[in-house]
Amino acid sequence: MGKDTILCVNGNVNTKRVTLREVAEAAGVSINTASRALNDKPAVSPYTKAKVLEAAQRLGYRPNRLARALRYNKTKTLGVIVGDIANPYFSMLVRGVEQTVREFDYSVILQGTDEDDRREKEAIEVALAEQVDGILITPTQRSAEAVQILSESGTPFILMSRHFRDLETHYVIMDDQRGGYVATEHLIQRGHERIAILNGPPHISSAAERYAGYVEALRANGLEVDERLVIEGCLTMEDGYHAALRLFEGSHRPTAIFAFSDFVALGVFRAANELGITIPDDLAVVGFDNTIFGLCTRPPLTSVGGSPEELGKMAAQLLLELLTGKRPNAVTRIKLPVYLVQRGSS
Amino acid sequence: MGKDTILCVNGNVNTKRVTLREVAEAAGVSINTASRALNDKPAVSPYTKAKVLEAAQRLGYRPNRLARALRYNKTKTLGVIVGDIANPYFSMLVRGVEQTVREFDYSVILQGTDEDDRREKEAIEVALAEQVDGILITPTQRSAEAVQILSESGTPFILMSRHFRDLETHYVIMDDQRGGYVATEHLIQRGHERIAILNGPPHISSAAERYAGYVEALRANGLEVDERLVIEGCLTMEDGYHAALRLFEGSHRPTAIFAFSDFVALGVFRAANELGITIPDDLAVVGFDNTIFGLCTRPPLTSVGGSPEELGKMAAQLLLELLTGKRPNAVTRIKLPVYLVQRGSS
């Protein structure tokens, strides 16, 4: 062990934290004088202030945000609940949230639901028990119960990426119907008529609306919906992979696929690679979300969508403005525009 | 507005939370009788208990974890600090952590550093101010200061994926040197002699050790290190993309690339696609981490590594065992094995 070795075995040893009382004692002042000095409050002499600051510095004082939170009844903490942290879409979303939240000196308690409504309820309960000031959530939408609980709790919350048509909540979503329309129309214009959709679960609003856009585009172009080309419940790459395999095995093959997300589309690429199907010649593919992963497939993936990171940022900003009173409390609904970015896959 | 409409405009309205005192009053008992009833403590009559539980239920009582934490001096919250939340490697890591943490009824406060040491320090300060019981961190390693601070704080912490050679800390890492060796040796056996490495920043231990393994394998096979084929600082897909472009533009092209991560390797695929370079004929590629994204490239990506999700789980488990006293406090160092999974790219 060299002399520079830092011994970091700790744990139950030095776990005692320095409190304000100790700082006050060390500085020879009362506890609340110390408090005022550290919080830049008026009514404290420069000399005293310097003494307190020095003592705090020397002892390594760190204000206890918990105690402060208890006092203020504000934790400066947000609960963030998403479907799956490892899903690139949600990763980007959370990244946007985290960045914005940090700017406001708030913290994030992150939880994943795996799209399970029981887990979702638990996550909400945990967040509320942690006294978060607000909640950002992509609801599983298996029922409206989550929103019901949140609503009754009185804790401000904002839905991200998904919304309930007949519930008056704040939300920030993509223009999913438009996205579905644009993607499908694009494929039609490229000459396709048998266009499959590997959609998400239909109880999720973004999936339902993209489907509506898909249908709308088909009808507008004199095409009928073929149930055999509609596959639901795809959320992950694995889902996309298996759905694509099933589709190709069947007798009624599509010439194009519109996937619920780039992540799902990646699964389609995997299946196509394995089966020797050439994209875009044998099969055109369009994804959703415009993630960077679409740049790495061969050929690169055509995708429609906005920026999930931006959506996260907006939702966080909205919530924080609500919390800090910078924004009136009327229901705010934001629908972000989507764009089609055509690349080699279609 | 239908009769089922839930009005969720809240915010500053109903934000008053139900406290234990109110439950006690509603049940007509004292505050601590209520406390004991709700916490399944002995010495409370069944009748009283039922009364309290009913009142709690009716009022929608939720115990305030903050107040409880203040009392216990334990928050049941862990700070998790990683380089970049949107990096698939870290996403998987965080996912593993979150899953394990939930099993123990702990919460996670997540922060990203963007590999910036100032942000890292801030993140640590925030976590400590939040009184987290422990910290899981992938240190930026620009200096040992982060570890110094953590060490002095007395808060247990565990390094993930990276470690300091001369510091006595808990850590869970991959066998990076072995990984570097295996990847390089594999490429050599496939007949390659000009093998480039798109490595991470050298101050990061995993990068340094993979490089050591790379060098070791070259030497063991009578090959010399060619500085022109060593590129450092690659962490993202973008980095891999630009590094690969630079490499292909130069006069001294490699016939194989060993990338720091699958994420970086994806960038290589993008560059290769754009330049019309055929993998694996013109260029072999090996990634690291064995993420599912490697399955979607064409051809699929050869990769070496263990499971980042597993690493996250182990680190979380280790920390929680430390915190709950289930594990002695001796320094625990875990090095997870790595495997080579050969696919089409090499």
Add this chain to the structure above:
DNA sequence: TTGTATGCGTTATCAA
């Protein structure tokens, strides 16, 4: 079996 009183670390009120 139940209730009273105290303390966790902070901040705010008010009096000195």
Add this chain to the structure above:
DNA sequence: TTGATAACGCATACAA
């Protein structure tokens, strides 16, 4: 300018 005291919500030692 400073300090004593109460309060935030909860849990517990102790008394009843």
